[in-house]
Every structure is written in structure tokens, then in C-alpha cells.
Amino acid sequence: MAALLSRPFFISLHVPYRQGWAQDLVNTFRFQPVAVRETPWVRQLALCRGCAVFLLNERLNPAPARDPSCEFLYDVDPRPTLGTASNVCFEVDDVPGLCRQLQSRGCSVPVPPTEVRDESGSVTYGVVSSIVGNISHTLLDRSRYRGPFLPGFQPIRGAFSATEDGIEITHFDHITYVCRRGGTRAALDWYQRCFGFRRFLLNPQERLDKGYVLGGQGTGMLLLALQSAQGALGHGCKLVLAESLSSDGTNQVDTFLEQHGGAGIQHVGLCTTDIVTTTRTLQQLGARFFTPPVTYYSQDGKAEEIQGAGQDPHTLAELGILLDTTASRDKGTDAAESPSQEYLMQIFTHPIFAEETFFLELIDRRGASGFGEGNIRALWKAVQIYMDQQQ
Numbered sequence: 001m002a003a004l005l006s007r008p009f010f011i012s013l014h015v016p017y018r019q020g021w022a023q024d025l026v027n028t029f030r031f032q033p034v035a036v037r038e039t040p041w042v043r044q045l046a047l048c049r050g051c052a053v054f055l056l057n058e059r060l061n062p063a064p065a066r067d068p069s070c071e072f073l074y075d076v077d078p079r080p081t082l083g084t085a086s087n088v089c090f091e092v093d094d095v096p097g098l099c100r101q102l103q104s105r106g107c108s109v110p111v112p113p114t115e116v117r118d119e120s121g122s123v124t125y126g127v128v129s130s131i132v133g134n135i136s137h138t139l140l141d142r143s144r145y146r147g148p149f150l151p152g153f154q155p156i157r158g159a160f161s162a163t164e165d166g167i168e169i170t171h172f173d174h175i176t177y178v179c180r181r182g183g184t185r186a187a188l189d190w191y192q193r194c195f196g197f198r199r200f201l202l203n204p205q206e207r208l209d210k211g212y213v214l215g216g217q218g219t220g221m222l223l224l225a226l227q228s229a230q231g232a233l234g235h236g237c238k239l240v241l242a243e244s245l246s247s248d249g250t251n252q253v254d255t256f257l258e259q260h261g262g263a264g265i266q267h268v269g270l271c272t273t274d275i276v277t278t279t280r281t282l283q284q285l286g287a288r289f290f291t292p293p294v295t296y297y298s299q300d301g302k303a304e305e306i307q308g309a310g311q312d313p314h315t316l317a318e319l320g321i322l323l324d325t326t327a328s329r330d331k332g333t334d335a336a337e338s339p340s341q342e343y344l345m346q347i348f349t350h351p352i353f354a355e356e357t358f359f360l361e362l363i364d365r366r367g368a369s370g371f372g373e374g375n376i377r378a379l380w381k382a383v384q385i386y387m388d389q390q391q
């Protein structure tokens with residue numbers, strides 16, 4: 001029996017010491033610090049917005065010995081020389097059973113099932129390595145724990161009130177991986193076989209055997225999408241796998257591989273219920289977003305498409321928000337044309353670390369559970385323009 005995985009409980013970021021990323025997530029994106037674990041060697045800070053939790057990990061001092069206080073709890077150390085998002089934690093019922101099953105399928109389990117407890121109860125976790133780059137998955141059973149976060153962490157109270165500050169972020173919508181060339185199929189098979197994820201079509205144009213190919217052969221990228229078995233209920237996890245098809249190595253996927261030093265998590269989609277207000281507030285706080293090419297809003301029928309969806313083309317153009325009505329509702333692998341009132345809106349931040357690697361996305365789904373072909377093309381072009389300007 002494959003595991004039934006729900007939305008990630010947390011996504012772990014590992015950052016070099018004193019680079020200020022925690023401050024950025026708190027001051028610019030208004031993630032709230034909820035719990036901290038600090039030893040002389042490591043600092044782990046849980047930052048939360050709605051149900052989206054980032055665990056920000058910093059090594060303060062080189063580990064002198066194999067002692068638990070030198071290690072990151074609920075994770076493995078990817079030993080980064082640069083910022084990286086490397087762990088996605090899923091809550092599961094039976095950690096020992098799932099770890100045994102994964103091991104019998106040939107998976108590496110760097111942290112075997114381990115119990116951690118404090119006065120509020122106990123949790124069991126294990127960590128399994130993904131076959132994609134530096135990614136690992138923490139499998140966690142919190143059912144016996146009553147504390148606010150996890151044992152080993154101290155709660156932080158009253159940092160600021162996250163209510164009614166104009167930022168409506170509810171949960172992680174999807175996680176997009178960049179795979180090495182030729183690696184997406186193997187990643188697809190691994191997540192299907194080991195975690196019971198199911199393939200879904202990004203939009204009605206995608207062919208099941210080919211995947212979604214963006215741009216011409218030799219220039220673009222290949223995308224494949226998966227969702228966890230609970231995805232159909234709207235509480236699962238969506239994964240998007242991207243691979244470069246370019247022959248000259250100058251696109252955003254190749255740039256990620258080069259600057260990240262291999263495959264890994266490229267971006268995380270944060271679900272919002274009000275993308276216009278949230279984007280405006282975040283821009284005022286200093287967040288920087290990719291602006292789509294000017295031709296995006298003037299292309300044939302775009303203004304009508306936006307108006308038909310009940311949105312204002314001027315507002316979306318002013319903020320740089322993309323809107324797409326081609327993203328299909330979840331119909332498994334037999335996606336059909338979706339009614340026009342279903343649509344989604346997206347906007348992508350600039351990379352949040354010093355390198356052109358990891359970024360965030362805001363996504364506002366209005367009935368559409370796929371991904372917008374026009375939006376992905378627009379992001380692709382916007383990033384190409386930005387990268388050309390950086391050179």
C-alpha cells in the first residue's frame with residue numbers, strides 16, 4: 001500500500017550563517033516566527049503563514065562531534081555553501097512501516113524512525129532521500145503531540161499579529177523541482193512507486209506520453225506534474241518536475257542546475273485567496289516580482305479573457321499578475337476542456353537567495369486546479385529577459 005500523503009507540514013530551507021534570509025521572510029513576506037531550536041552549533045527557526053511553514057536552518061559552528069545537538073532535528077544536513085530548499089516534510093500515520101517499505105524498495109533512509117518527546121507528548125520521524133538532487137523527505141507522525149510545533153523547539157509568542165495585514169496566504173499549493181536532463185521520467189516513476197503520487201496533465205494540450213513541452217525542441221523545457229493520492233480532495237501535494245530541453249544551456253532551468261550545483265527545489269507555490277491585495281502589500285514591503293513582457297496584456301483577446309473572469313486588466317497589468325483560463329480542473333489523466341469561468345492567477349518573485357535559484361510564487365486558484373500554459377510561457381519569457389539584463 002502506497003502512503004497517503006497530505007500537504008507538506010513544512011518545507012525546510014538551509015542557508016549559510018548570517019545571510020539575513022530569515023529577516024527577509026519575516027519583514028518582506030511577513031512569515032511569523034513561531035518556534036525556535038538553538039544549540040551552540042545549529043539554529044532552526046519555524047516561520048509560518050496560514051498553514052504554510054518554512055523551517056529555516058542555519059549552521060552556527062562546524063559540528064565537532066556526532067552529537068544530536070550538533071545536528072538539525074527533523075532533517076538531514078545538505079551541507080550547503082549557498083541557500084537551498086532541500087526537505088519537504090509529510091505527515092504520515094505509520095513512520096516505521098513506511099520507512100521499512102521504502103527501504104525494501106531500495107530507498108536510502110538516512111534517519112531511521114526516531115522518537116522525540118517533551119512535556120507535551122512525542123512524535124516519530126524518519127528521513128528518506130529522494131532520487132532528485134539534494135531533496136529529502138521527513139516523514140512525521142504528530143498524532144501523539146499536543147504542543148504548538150514540535151518537541152525540541154521553544155515557542156515564540158506575540159512576534160506580530162498576522163491577521164488583516166493584507167497578506168492572504170493559506171497553504172503550500174505546489175512544489176516545483178528542477179531535474180537533471182533526462183531525469184524527470186525517473187523522478188516521476190519514483191514518486192509514483194514509492195509515495196503513491198499520481199500523474200496529472202498540466203493542461204488539456206499535454207500528451208500523456210510526451211509531457212508538456214514548452215518552446216521548440218532545442219530551446220525549451222519539459223514539465224510533468226504529479227499529485228499525492230489525497231490531491232483529489234484538495235488537501236494533497238502537487239509536484240511539478242521540470243527538465244531543460246535547451247541545447248545552449250542559457251535558460252532558467254539550466255541556470256538553476258548550474259548555480260544550485262545540481263537538481264533540487266526551484267520554487268514553491270503559495271496559495272492565496274486574494275492575489276491582488278497580497279501582491280500589492282508585498283510590493284509595498286519590498287518584495288520584487290517578475291514582470292511579464294508588455295505584450296502579455298496586449299495580446300489578442302487577453303483583456304477580454306481577464307474581464308470575462310471578472311478581473312480588471314489594468315490592475316493585473318499594474319501589478320504584473322498573470323491570469324489563465326486554460327488550466328484544467330483535476331480530471332486525472334483524461335483532462336478535458338474546462339469551462340471558461342475556471343481560471344487561476346499567478347505571480348513569481350525574484351530569486352530569494354543570492355543565486356538565481358529558489359523563488360516563491362503566489363497562486364490564486366478560482367476553480368482551476370491545473371497550470372496555465374500562457375502563464376508558464378509568460379514567466380519563461382520574463383525570466384529570460386531578466387537573465388539577459390543580468391549579463
Ligand SMILES: O=C(O)C(=O)Cc1ccc(O)cc1
Nearest residue numbers: 176240242252269371376379
Ligand atoms: O507555473 C508553475 O507554477 C510551474 O510550476 C510551472 C513552471 C515550472 C518551471 C519553471 O521554470 C516555470 C514554471
